Amino acid sequence: MTSPASTAAKPDLSEAFGSRIARAPTDWQRGSDKAFRIIAHAFGFAVVVLLGSIVIQVMRHAEPAMAKYGFAFLTTSRWSTNSETFGILPEIVGTLYTSILALLGGGILGVTVALVTSQGFISPRWELVMKNIIELLAAIPSVVYGLWGIFVLIPAVRPAAGWLHEHLGFVPFFNTELSGPGVLPASLVLAIMILPTITAVSREALAAVPKRLPAAAYGLGATRWEVILRVILPTASGGIFGSLVLGFGRALGETMALAMLVGNANVFGWSLLSPGNTLAALLANHFPEAATAEVGALMYAAVVLLLITLAVNALGSFIMLRTTRELKGLN
Amino acid sequence: MTAEKCIQKRRLHVLGLLLLLVGCSKTEPAPAPTKAGEPSAKPAEAAGPVTLQGSGASFPAPLYSRWFKDFGAQNANVRVNYQATGSGAGVKAFTAGQTDFGASDAAMTDAEIKEAKDNVLLFPVTAGSIVLAYNLPGVAELKLSREAYVGIFLGDIKTWNDPKIKASNPGAKLPATTISPVHRSDGSGTSFVFTQHLSAINEKWKKGPGTGTSVEWPGGVAGKKNDGVAALIAQTPGAIGYIEYGFAVTSKQPMASLENKAGKFIVPTLASAASALKGVELPADLRAWVTDPVGDDVYPIVTYTWILAKKKYDDQAKANAVKQMLKWCLSDGQKVSESLQYVALPDTIAARVTKAVDDIQ
Numbered sequence: 001m002t003s004p005a006s007t008a009a010k011p012d013l014s015e016a017f018g019s020r021i022a023r024a025p026t027d028w029q030r031g032s033d034k035a036f037r038i039i040a041h042a043f044g045f046a047v048v049v050l051l052g053s054i055v056i057q058v059m060r061h062a063e064p065a066m067a068k069y070g071f072a073f074l075t076t077s078r079w080s081t082n083s084e085t086f087g088i089l090p091e092i093v094g095t096l097y098t099s100i101l102a103l104l105g106g107g108i109l110g111v112t113v114a115l116v117t118s119q120g121f122i123s124p125r126w127e128l129v130m131k132n133i134i135e136l137l138a139a140i141p142s143v144v145y146g147l148w149g150i151f152v153l154i155p156a157v158r159p160a161a162g163w164l165h166e167h168l169g170f171v172p173f174f175n176t177e178l179s180g181p182g183v184l185p186a187s188l189v190l191a192i193m194i195l196p197t198i199t200a201v202s203r204e205a206l207a208a209v210p211k212r213l214p215a216a217a218y219g220l221g222a223t224r225w226e227v228i229l230r231v232i233l234p235t236a237s238g239g240i241f242g243s244l245v246l247g248f249g250r251a252l253g254e255t256m257a258l259a260m261l262v263g264n265a266n267v268f269g270w271s272l273l274s275p276g277n278t279l280a281a282l283l284a285n286h287f288p289e290a291a292t293a294e295v296g297a298l299m300y301a302a303v304v305l306l307l308i309t310l311a312v313n314a315l316g317s318f319i320m321l322r323t324t325r326e327l328k329g330l331n
Numbered sequence: 332m333t334a335e336k337c338i339q340k341r342r343l344h345v346l347g348l349l350l351l352l353v354g355c356s357k358t359e360p361a362p363a364p365t366k367a368g369e370p371s372a373k374p375a376e377a378a379g380p381v382t383l384q385g386s387g388a389s390f391p392a393p394l395y396s397r398w399f400k401d402f403g404a405q406n407a408n409v410r411v412n413y414q415a416t417g418s419g420a421g422v423k424a425f426t427a428g429q430t431d432f433g434a435s436d437a438a439m440t441d442a443e444i445k446e447a448k449d450n451v452l453l454f455p456v457t458a459g460s461i462v463l464a465y466n467l468p469g470v471a472e473l474k475l476s477r478e479a480y481v482g483i484f485l486g487d488i489k490t491w492n493d494p495k496i497k498a499s500n501p502g503a504k505l506p507a508t509t510i511s512p513v514h515r516s517d518g519s520g521t522s523f524v525f526t527q528h529l530s531a532i533n534e535k536w537k538k539g540p541g542t543g544t545s546v547e548w549p550g551g552v553a554g555k556k557n558d559g560v561a562a563l564i565a566q567t568p569g570a571i572g573y574i575e576y577g578f579a580v581t582s583k584q585p586m587a588s589l590e591n592k593a594g595k596f597i598v599p600t601l602a603s604a605a606s607a608l609k610g611v612e613l614p615a616d617l618r619a620w621v622t623d624p625v626g627d628d629v630y631p632i633v634t635y636t637w638i639l640a641k642k643k644y645d646d647q648a649k650a651n652a653v654k655q656m657l658k659w660c661l662s663d664g665q666k667v668s669e670s671l672q673y674v675a676l677p678d679t680i681a682a683r684v685t686k687a688v689d690d691i692q
Contacts, residue, residue: 078547082540151566179552181552181563260559263552263553264552265552275553285516285553289519290419
């Protein structure tokens with residue numbers, strides 16, 4: 001049955017395309033293909049070389065400090081240029097603390113916004129408007145966030161912070177007075193800064209859930225709540241988790257807004273209202289005026305920040321791999 | 332037909348991409364020829380203008396940028412570019428030979444001069460005072476004794492109604508609010524001058540945090556740069572922090588009167604800062620520290636700020652340009668200092684520094 005049909009089709013094809021259908025690629029085509037491949041490879045490789053050279057540079061400058069301060073650098077908390085004693089425990093804890101708080105705030109907010117703008121709660125036009133407004137947040141320079149934090153956010157949270165300290169002062173999170181800049185304002189601004197990343201990536205993940213899944217769930221009598229919570233969110237969980245890892249990475253490395261808002265005090269307490277410090281803020285503040293000994297210590301701190309970011313990304317990829325494995329067949 | 336179109340389309344895409352790449356690489360060097368052509372467009376002296384690169388202290392930066400702009404307008408043969416990178420960075424860039432001159436609030440230490448192979452001259456060109464600005468609604472005037480302001484920054488005095496503050500402010504309604512001392516988060520010449528003064532007047536401070544562009548502060552919060560500290564003071568009720576005089580004037584923040592060595596409470600003004608300089612003898616290397624000036628009407632926290640130049644320049648044209656610039660700053664430049672809230676050098680000192688400028692070769 002098939003062979004007569006195909007033989008019948010052959011003359012039609014050659015009629016339509018003439019002899020050019022089976023023509024070998026011209027020199028131009030071959031050349032441009034090759035050039036493109038070489039350029040793409042070169043650029044891809046250049047990125048790796050760039051990162052590698054940065055890591056090598058940082059390591060080389062950090063080496064004397066690593067040898068001098070050793071592991072104690074990570075577990076002590078004095079930063080004294082005069083006595084050349086350096087330790088970054090408060091900064092390590094502060095970096096993780098502010099980033100985790102930002103992830104909690106930005107994560108919950110980001111995923112809910114992604115749900116609202118992708119699940120037909122509002123008209124498609126408004127979905128588009130909201131999505132674009134949130135993505136615009138990513139275009140605001142960091143220093144503007146810092147200024148906004150100092151002039152708008154801190155005065156705005158001051159009454160609430162005062163109330164919390166007065167009435168809930170026994171809770172470790174509120175056991176100091178708000179000093180102005182500190183962990184709370186820094187984390188709030190960070191949460192807003194990572195919101196666009198989380199929203200954009202989770203929205204893509206939610207939109208990529210095959211329509212037949214919710215349709216089947218509705219067919220079985222599930223409510224909208226059940227469909228979103230038990231079908232759509234778990235199916236998109238890989239992508240949502242990815243967005244959280246990206247957001248967390250962004251929060252870890254954020255510099256300028258934090259240098260302006262975190263208070264830059266070399267102490268660490270659980271209180272959200274007290275000043276703290278982060279690795280990136282430490283680098284930004286001390287680098288321009290640092291003498292040789294301090295530069296080494298700062299480079300060491302940069303290596304630690306690099307390792308923390310690497311560990312977070314590796315852990316994120318690992319968990320993502322594990323959680324999405326069982327959902328492979330669905331997508 | 333359609334397959335052919337597809338191929339053509341793809342070819343066009345690749346072509347477009349290549350063109351884009353070529354375009355990118357071509358547009359970047361494009362500004363170079365215009366830059367090279369620029370000097371010839373502006374009529375100048377036969378040899379063309381000499382460009383001087385400088386960087387350093389941010390404390391006198393508003394004054395310097397005004398100076399170099401006016402100087403450039405009056406002297407077509409020299410152009411001066413100045414970047415306020417901070418004193419420490421300025422010294423480093425100058426020592427490394429990246430700039431033609433540097434600027435520093437902390438002058439240069441002996442070790443730094445040695446590192447620059449002794450090929451450096453330091454010229455005090457202006458002076459300024461550092462004030463304690465505060466935020467206490469309802470308190471328009473505040474007098475702080477030496478014991479009080481050191482105690483605040485040491486963290487020993489914690490509330491505004493502390494007896495040590497009350498003692499010198501009998502009439503003021505001092506609230507029981509917590510004091511939030513604000514300091515600089517970045518290393519800075521301003522911090523150096525302030526901590527140097529605190530070390531000079533208080534043993535506990537000297538043994539504790541000590542003197543430096545960044546020290547271990549016993550407490551409080553930190554803001555980035557002068558404007559960051561000023562913003563924090565303005566936003567935090569109960570805050571007090573040290574900033575450059577000009578910043579406090581322009582941001583209209585109340586400043587505390589400080590007790591000087593003679594036991595008098597002095598309001599920070601340009602006049603009280605200038606009189607502090609009069610009592611200081613300039614040494615041969617022109618590195619004079621005004622750590623605790625003597626006199627009845629002197630404001631206690633005052634500092635010179637220096638421009639660093641090489642003793643010997645490889646390029647004679649550069650040496651002449653630096654000399655020309657420094658001499659202008661020390662004569663015509665001094666006339667605008669006060670309008671920008673900096674202290675004009677007393678005539679005798681300006682004359683002495685001008686004489687020293689001739690040592691540049």
